[in-house]
Amino acid sequence: MTFERREVTRRSDGSRRPLLSGLLSDGTATVRFTWWDPPREGIERGVVLRAVGAEVREFRGRPEVTFTWKTRVAPASPAELPRVDSEEMPFRLVQELRPSDEGFRIELRIVRVAAKTVTVGAERRVVHEGLVADRTGTIALSAWSDFGLKVGEAVRIAGGYVRGFRGRPQLVLDERSSVVRIDGTDLPDPAQLLRAPPRSIAEVEEEGGGEAVAVEGVVVGLLPPSGLVYRCPTCQRSVRSGICRIHGQVDGQPDLRARIVLDDGTGALTVNANRTETEKLWGVTLAEAQARLRNQPDPSLLEEEILETLLGRRLRVRGAGTKDEFGVTLTPETIDRVDIDLDSAAEELSARLGERE
Numbered sequence: 001m002t003f004e005r006r007e008v009t010r011r012s013d014g015s016r017r018p019l020l021s022g023l024l025s026d027g028t029a030t031v032r033f034t035w036w037d038p039p040r041e042g043i044e045r046g047v048v049l050r051a052v053g054a055e056v057r058e059f060r061g062r063p064e065v066t067f068t069w070k071t072r073v074a075p076a077s078p079a080e081l082p083r084v085d086s087e088e089m090p091f092r093l094v095q096e097l098r099p100s101d102e103g104f105r106i107e108l109r110i111v112r113v114a115a116k117t118v119t120v121g122a123e124r125r126v127v128h129e130g131l132v133a134d135r136t137g138t139i140a141l142s143a144w145s146d147f148g149l150k151v152g153e154a155v156r157i158a159g160g161y162v163r164g165f166r167g168r169p170q171l172v173l174d175e176r177s178s179v180v181r182i183d184g185t186d187l188p189d190p191a192q193l194l195r196a197p198p199r200s201i202a203e204v205e206e207e208g209g210g211e212a213v214a215v216e217g218v219v220v221g222l223l224p225p226s227g228l229v230y231r232c233p234t235c236q237r238s239v240r241s242g243i244c245r246i247h248g249q250v251d252g253q254p255d256l257r258a259r260i261v262l263d264d265g266t267g268a269l270t271v272n273a274n275r276t277e278t279e280k281l282w283g284v285t286l287a288e289a290q291a292r293l294r295n296q297p298d299p300s301l302l303e304e305e306i307l308e309t310l311l312g313r314r315l316r317v318r319g320a321g322t323k324d325e326f327g328v329t330l331t332p333e334t335i336d337r338v339d340i341d342l343d344s345a346a347e348e349l350s351a352r353l354g355e356r357e
């Protein structure tokens with residue numbers, strides 16, 4: 001459960017009455033609840049309760065639960081939560097999933113999965129992140145339990161839920177979710193998904209990005225910060241004048257990046273190239289860039305050099321795209337140079353740049 005605590009004034013005698021309200025979930029559904037005169041202590045987010053004699057009412061077509069003086073509420077163990085019979089859960093498709101959906105079954109192909117250690121509060125936890133797909137689309141996956149997922153496997157998942165993460169839905173699995181291996185003959189194969197031909201940037205923009213986006217276009221510019229940047233050793237945020245906005249004064253670690261503006265004639269998007277990708281595209285390593293900076297201590301010259309190298313180059317980029325008010329940003333998995341006739345590329349580029357002025 002999640003909740004907030006507040007007090008309301010009773011109309012009859014003006015006395016203050018404590019109230020707890022929030023959301024309760026048993027894994028099959030989530031309902032709003034109101035708890036009159038709750039205990040002062042012992043209620044925390046995630047606690048499991050057993051309530052006998054709760055009132056259930058309907059509000060705007062959704063059930064709501066109220067705990068009154070007649071309700072007996074006691075702590076319970078997570079094992080007492082109903083073993084949700086996954087056979088009763090409806091089947092859903094990827095394109096139907098929306099944030100806060102739960103209590104469904106879904107059949108998916110594992111396109112990508114990798115373990116990652118993250119810090120949650122004071123705890124270090126392993127999360128298995130990846131990408132899953134059915135024939136209607138792809139969705140990011142975040143599994144907080146190890147289900148031994150492998151790329152290429154077809155699975156039937158029950159008891160997961162959907163949350164919004166960086167503007168895109170993400171399927172979350174935890175220890176209450178179940179994963180069963182299936183045949184999955186009607187599910188797309190991962191290679192096919194990752195090989196999909198590039199689509200127009202206008203289309204990608206209209207769909208708000210996507211988990212496995214492929215586009216092809218010409219480099220028309222770079223956005224700041226590009227070139228040599230310094231990062232906080234703790235949180236990886238870029239550091240300005242030795243100051244991280246979270247960790248204060250830090251010893252910034254050098255890094256290379258390029259925020260590439262790619263245009264395919266239908267629209268433009270930003271490709272966030274990391275150090276390895278920038279080194280490969282630019283042909284200059286981080287160490288070499290630092291050496292150049294010692295001779296010529298103006299970092300903006302490095303950015304200009306990168307721009308000179310990349311401008312007009314045709315790239316095919318695959319990766320995950322998110323959209324915000326500045327448009328679509330791609331976090332690339334692969335960036336490939338597409339060789340083209342240089343004269344026609346230059347013409348195409350000048351025509352495009354001309355169009356924008």
Ligand SMILES: [Zn+2]
Pocket residue numbers: 232233234235236237244245246247248
């Ligand atoms: Zn920091």
